[in-house]
Amino acid sequence: MKLWKMLLLVMAVSVVLAACGDESESDPEVEEGAIDETVDEEDPGGVLDVPEEEVTLINTEGEETATATLSEGDSGVNVAIEGENLPPGELGFHFHETGSCELPDFESAGGHYNPTDANHGFEDPEGPHAGDMENIEVAEDGTVDTETTADMVTMQENEENTLYTEEGTALIIHSEADDYVSQPSGDAGERIACGVVGE
Template identity: 35%
Template sequence: MKKIFFSAGVAALMILGSCGNSATESDSADSTAGTQADTAAVTPEAAAEGTQVAVANLQLTSDSTKNIGTAKFYKLTDGKIRMDLEINMQERADSNVAVHFHEHGDCGMKGENSHGHWNPTKAEHGEWGSAAFHSGDIGNIKLDASGHGTKSVTTDLWSTDPGDKEIIGRAVIVHGGTDDYKSQPSGNSGPRVGCGVITKL
């Protein structure tokens, strides 16, 4: 009888040991799979999109707690700067808004503290890429039925380094009207409804 109990005890211990080993192997396999998946997820893609070097978060000038978009700035391998601008303004749906860089990074007094257009070349106001335009004359952006619009600009007229081309500390102003690209000095673009300061990352 003692031998029977002894044999049963040994068998039970072997079964428990076997179960424990299976669980450990399963956890280890899951952990390894998770690590491999995480590593794959964070592997950077090879793309010529540049490195983000600055950002401007845009708010309503009438309510600085309401975000209406962002301007993200990337430095490309050739030294140029690309701005990817996105605006979301339901209240301006199905209309144009004009966007310009202004001299001072101060959105106070409903954007008036940003003063006039940033114009380091002392040129006349005009459409981007025309015979004469300010370095910050971004121009009109068409907003869709939901108030969403985007624009991308790539140029060597901007820099994040100190100097005449420096955009850091400038204001990005969103106007409530359409830029006619003719009227001086600001294209008769309407009130300053949005504002954000370009900040270096």
């Protein structure tokens, strides 16, 4: 009788030890998965390499009036802009050739960003400038929350038409709509807001 009990006890202990052995064998797999996950997060080809930048635009009084978030997309640089205290209606919106926003008129930003030496405007057969973008629509309450794409520029440094030139670039909002054809800047009126890219 004692021998039978002893055999049962030995078998029970063997089953428990075998189960523990299975669990310990699976632990390295879990740890290995965790390591792989960490490696994936640090992969240089991952989303961390997608350029993104927030540009603050000031008005002619030097007050913050808008924020533009730039991100590299499949077909150019996406620009998401939010702002307030702007004149309602369609307003011209461009990248300019110099990263400078000196008050009160922002003339320090130079002309439109135009590395290809093209004419201004989407409706000009020899245009547009690389820095030309569609007009933005400001609501009656002076706010704007919209997105547009500049399909001829890039946020990749040292590439053609990069926004990160030696002189830098700037984002400008104008007081009137760009007509997409008048030279040199679409008859878009005064510069009412400016933000330096890469600042």
